[in-house]
Amino acid sequence: MLSAAEQDRLTRVGPGTPMGTLLRYYWYPILASVELPAGAAREVRLLGEDLAVFRDPDGRLGLLARYCPHRGASLGYGLANSAGLACPYHGWTFDRTGACVQMPAENANGRLLERAAIVAYGVEEMGGLIFAYLGPAPAPLLPRYDLFLWEGVLRDVGRAQLPCNWLQIMENSVDPVHVEYLHGHHLQVQLGEEAGASHYSRKHEKIGFDLFEFGIIKRRQLVGGSESDDDWRVGHPLIFPVTLRVGSQGQHRFQIRVPVDDVTTMHYWYSCYLPPTGKRAPAQEFVPLYEVPWRDEQGNFRVDFVDGGDIMAWVSQGAIADRSREMLVSSDRGIVLLRKLLSDQLERVQRGEDPMGVIRDPEQNSSISFAQEHNKLGGSAQFLRRAMDISHARFSPIREQVLAMLED
Ligand code: FES
Numbered sequence: 022m023l024s025a026a027e028q029d030r031l032t033r034v035g036p037g038t039p040m041g042t043l044l045r046y047y048w049y050p051i052l053a054s055v056e057l058p059a060g061a062a063r064e065v066r067l068l069g070e071d072l073a074v075f076r077d078p079d080g081r082l083g084l085l086a087r088y089c090p091h092r093g094a095s096l097g098y099g100l101a102n103s104a105g106l107a108c109p110y111h112g113w114t115f116d117r118t119g120a121c122v123q124m125p126a127e128n129a130n131g132r133l134l135e136r137a138a139i140v141a142y143g144v145e146e147m148g149g150l151i152f153a154y155l156g157p158a159p160a161p162l163l164p165r166y167d168l169f170l171w172e173g174v175l176r177d178v179g180r181a182q183l184p185c186n187w188l189q190i191m192e193n194s195v196d197p198v199h200v201e202y203l204h205g206h207h208l209q210v211q212l213g214e215e216a217g218a219s220h221y222s223r224k225h226e227k228i229g230f231d232l233f234e235f236g237i238i239k240r241r242q243l244v245g246g247s248e249s250d251d252d253w254r255v256g257h258p259l260i261f262p263v264t265l266r267v268g269s270q271g272q273h274r275f276q277i278r279v280p281v282d283d284v285t286t287m288h289y290w291y292s293c294y295l296p297p298t299g300k301r302a303p304a305q306e307f308v309p310l311y312e313v314p315w316r317d318e319q320g321n322f323r324v325d326f327v328d329g330g331d332i333m334a335w336v337s338q339g340a341i342a343d344r345s346r347e348m349l350v351s352s353d354r355g356i357v358l359l360r361k362l363l364s365d366q367l368e369r370v371q372r373g374e375d376p377m378g379v380i381r382d383p384e385q386n387s388s389i390s391f392a393q394e395h396n397k398l399g400g401s402a403q404f405l406r407r408a409m410d411i412s413h414a415r416f417s418p419i420r421e422q423v424l425a426m427l428e429d
């Protein structure tokens with residue numbers, strides 16, 4: 022249970038808030054690369070700030086505060102040219118540092134241009150995603166996590182904008198036992214006996230959590246299993262602060278929960294599919310993006326796939342889950358640990374130190390690998406193919422291609 026003040030401290034992400042200050046030490050995806058062709062601009066929102074991102078005709082990215090200092094039009098509808106981003110209203114143009122370089126209808130002198138400068142932020146691209154950094158200078162390195170770098174794999178990016186705070190989604194990532202009820206029993210009831218979801222419903226014998234350099238390793242041992250199973254021996258990590266690494270044999274995934282503002286989270290499912298030994302993945306010209314549909318035509322939650330169930334749970338907890346009314350029990354100890362970790366990192370930042378996982382050493386950043394179970398839930402390859410049908414992956418535009426690659 023948390024007091025209202027404790028809850029605000031852990032959930033609110035706007036500029037100047039304690040958590041907003043901590044979260045600004047990290048990079049976040051704001052768009053898929055395919056959404057921003059050369060010459061285009063888009064509106065984005067991150068950590069409660071309205072922004073405009075653009076790609077100039079030479080392919081260089083820029084990220085600026087969204088509203089034009091002239092009379093406030095959105096630069097997200099501007100035109101990107103070789104000088105920078107031109108406001109759609111009167112063409113005032115801002116370069117990638119935020120300097121105003123043109124005022125087409127004015128005979129502008131240097132002082133006038135100088136007064137019109139706007140805020141610019143860090144923006145970089147990797148693995149088919151565009152990442153932003155809004156924090157203090159100097160910006161840390163964009164972490165080169167393994168899945169963004171792998172070659173010879175198939176990739177896709179699923180996405181859903183969810184009307185709830187980021188923290189209740191991250192708390193779900195340290196709640197292993199929800200799998201047996203929500204993804205096991207509840208999903209089985211929706212899908213019927215043939216669905217194969219019952220594989221998820223094996224009971225947990227024990228759960229474990231270990232802190233490591235980048236966050237928390239989660240472990241589980243299922244009834245009938247042992248500590249030598251991948252589920253316990255390897256587990257999978259919560260990568261601080263907003264990423265879950267999850268998957269199984271041949272399927273490796275980041276679930277990235279981007280805090281758009283206090284009550285909105287952009288959820289990314291970034292997947293890599295590995296070819297079986299002796300096979301090659303077909304070449305991909307770009308990483309495709311797809312929307313994960315989580316409401317039906319009546320506006321109800323879709324609970325007929327694994328991630329739809331998760332989304333129902335997260336969003337139905339409320340825009341910001343009210344933790345003054347919760348009733349934590351022993352199987353919630355991962356959640357207690359995550360809140361403690363967040364508090365510890367808040368204190369680190371208040372002391373003027375970098376929080377965990379912030380990378381400034383290029384050598385450390387050549388590639389950062391994370392371990393993840395292969396035989397998840399003691400699963401067989403057959404079960405894993407089935408998982409393609411009952412998870413968000415069923416909406417992927419490359420689903421058939423992935424299934425064909427997995428065929429022996
Ligand atoms: S409002 Fe942007 S140029 Fe006028």
Ligand SMILES: [Fe+2]
Binds near residue numbers: 200331
């Ligand atoms: Fe889940």
